[in-house]
Amino acid sequence: DAKTTQPNSMESNEEEPVHLPCNHSTISGTDYIHWYRQLPSQGPEYVIHGLTSNVNNRMASLAIAEDRKSSTLILHRATLRDAAVYYCILRRGVNYGGSQGNLIFGKGTKLSVKP
Amino acid sequence: NAGVTQTPKFRVLKTGQSMTLLCAQDMNHEYMYWYRQDPGMGLRLIHYSVGEGTTAKGEVPDGYNVSRLKKQNFLLGLESAAPSQTSVYFCASGRGSDLRDTQYFGPGTRLTVL
Numbered sequence: 231d232a233k234t235t236q237p238n239s240m241e242s243n244e245e246e247p248v249h250l251p252c253n254h255s256t257i258s259g260t261d262y263i264h265w266y267r268q269l270p271s272q273g274p275e276y277v278i279h280g281l282t283s284n285v286n287n288r289m290a291s292l293a294i295a296e297d298r299k300s301s302t303l304i305l306h307r308a309t310l311r312d313a314a315v316y317y318c319i320l321r322r323g324v325n326y327g328g329s330q331g332n333l334i335f336g337k338g339t340k341l342s343v344k345p
Numbered sequence: 346n347a348g349v350t351q352t353p354k355f356r357v358l359k360t361g362q363s364m365t366l367l368c369a370q371d372m373n374h375e376y377m378y379w380y381r382q383d384p385g386m387g388l389r390l391i392h393y394s395v396g397e398g399t400t401a402k403g404e405v406p407d408g409y410n411v412s413r414l415k416k417q418n419f420l421l422g423l424e425s426a427a428p429s430q431t432s433v434y435f436c437a438s439g440r441g442s443d444l445r446d447t448q449y450f451g452p453g454t455r456l457t458v459l
Contacts, residue, residue: 276447317387335387
């Protein structure tokens with residue numbers, strides 16, 4: 231399974247942008263980059279995903295490096311409700327050694343937001 | 346539309362007891378999953394199902410059994426609980442194995458084995 235590397239923790243101030251980095255130097259051409267987050271005492275929830283181009287949705291933006299070896303999840307204005315563990319996950323197809331649809335979770339980045 | 350629900354929310358067992366955790370989804374998803382999460386760790390896959398009547402082993406299947414008799418339900422059983430199975434259990438569902446598909450998670454079941 232393709233591995234990702236994330237900082238253990240990050241801090242942010244409320245209403246400021248947050249950039250959460252993820253390194254995935256062994257990414258292959260068909261791997262998708264997914265981000266999930268887990269709020270305290272809740273199950274993970276999907277945030278965003280992308281392949282090559284930058285992506286935006288109502289929750290966040292995903293910036294993917296040109297060589298795809300790293301990506302950054304951007305929260306444009308952090309709120310207290312964004313305090314969570316953020317997981318960067320690579321999804322690789324079964325034909326390329328990936329798993330049958332399941333997600334491989336690392337330890338993620340614990341984001342703290344200060345008022 | 347309730348999404349993914351899990352029953353029960355909390356449970357305390359004694360070593361050797363058995364129990365079944367129930368997961369239900371109302372999104373007509375083909376794939377369902379059981380994960381466990383230990384303190385300070387990410388989730389690890391126990392078993393999964395790619396459709397009604399199918400099951401398959403994940404990363405940490407020992408000590409657990411599963412059944413998917415109905416498309417909307419996925420049951421996780423512990424035949425003889427051990428303290429090492431103290432964990433938070435999450436169920437998830439998804440449309441399939443397309444790399445763009447997302448998974449939807451339940452709220453979790455916190456299990457303590459004494």
